[in-house]
Amino acid sequence: MSYDVAAVRRLFPAVERMTYLDAGFQSPLSVPVKERLEAFIASSFDTAGPKSEWLSGMEAVRGQLAAFVNAAPEEIAFTKNTSEAMNIAANALPLEAGDEVLMLEGDHPNNAYAFLNLxxxxxxxxxxxxxxxxxxxxxxxxxxxRTRAISMSLVTFHAGHLFDVESVGRLCRERGLFFVVDVMQGIGVVPVDVKKIGATFVGSGTHKGLLLPQGLGFLYWNRKAVDAQPSYMAAITLENPPADLIARHDNMTVASTARRFEIGNFNLPAVLGLGGALELLDAIGVAEIQEHCHALGDRLIAGLDRLGVGLVGPRARAHRAPHIYVAALPAAEWLPYFAEQNIRLSPERDGVRISLGLFSTEADIDRFLDAVEARLRASAAA
Ligand SMILES: Cc1ncc(COP(=O)(O)O)c(C=O)c1O
Known part of the structure; x- marks a missing residue:
């Protein structure tokens, strides 16, 4: 399995200007997404906004996104980000006083707080x-x-665990538990099939593996599993939004689709941009991106071993995310050095995080390893 990485890389010009090892923080903007954003700006600028066209474009992207995660379009709501998706899910579940939700200590706070707030x-x-x-x-x-629900991430941001959410989903179905999954750090690099996961809700933002700027997310809702009720309401939340735009007590039936979790106007440029990102990801194939990143990860791990630098988090392919690696190099000491070397990565709890994307190459990995080696040598000689 492979694809033309050099051709893909040309679509992300920022990654030629630095050693970009920070895809787990945010995606650099690609040509196809930029073109969609520019098309939106041009139509708004030139024609003051063909809103009906934008909205039909949005529904087309909803269909693309649904197919991308093996859902039906009726099961997908657009949100602002992961946090909003997790909060909608947490508050829509029919949980009561005394019920218990299980989570993993240290998992992403944007998921955890949604449930802690209950x-x-x-x-x-x-x-x-x-x-x-x-x-x-x-x-x-x-x-x-008293356990009624489990909520967790597919991939951890701080150490690159890849969790077996499908077996957790099976457990939840057997025991009648609600299951909420944050796929933010995995989607776009790890195949996400909401039916295989068997979750009640799956939420994500789009600014990492889905290649968008910040400000758009989505929520998958398994309508068959639970009649989850929205906490917020606006006209578009309803099954029949009033054509005369007058709110009435007797018109409060919420949409039977995931639209019941949507309120107000949308981040239309981002949604339309997502169409371009999904086309690119579909053309390459997420399984191919996963394999590509896993192979780069093998090279990185071998290099860290050679240099005697520890890997924080799982090492075996079955348990490690293909694209998130934390090297045990104290972030405060190393980050200024990496910045000097024009290497972009993130500080993490136990080191520095190297995160890869569809555009990453062996040369990126080698530049990082060479930089680490040079500094280790210099400090050994000092
Ligand atoms: C697992 C996980 N969830 C959520 C987020 C972000 O949440 P939001 O999309 O609300 O900014 C991140 C990273 O930014 C993440 O790694």
């Missing part, structure tokens, strides 16, 4: 210490009498 309803969130391997058997050992 404490005001008396719903308790219990954090389980995060082991290297998380699957259905792990959660099964921790289920309590």
């Amino acid at each position: 404490a005001r309803k008396g719903v308790e969130t219990r954090f389980l210490p995060m082991p290297e391997v998380v699957d259905g058997a792990f959660f099964e050992r921790h289920l309590g009498e």
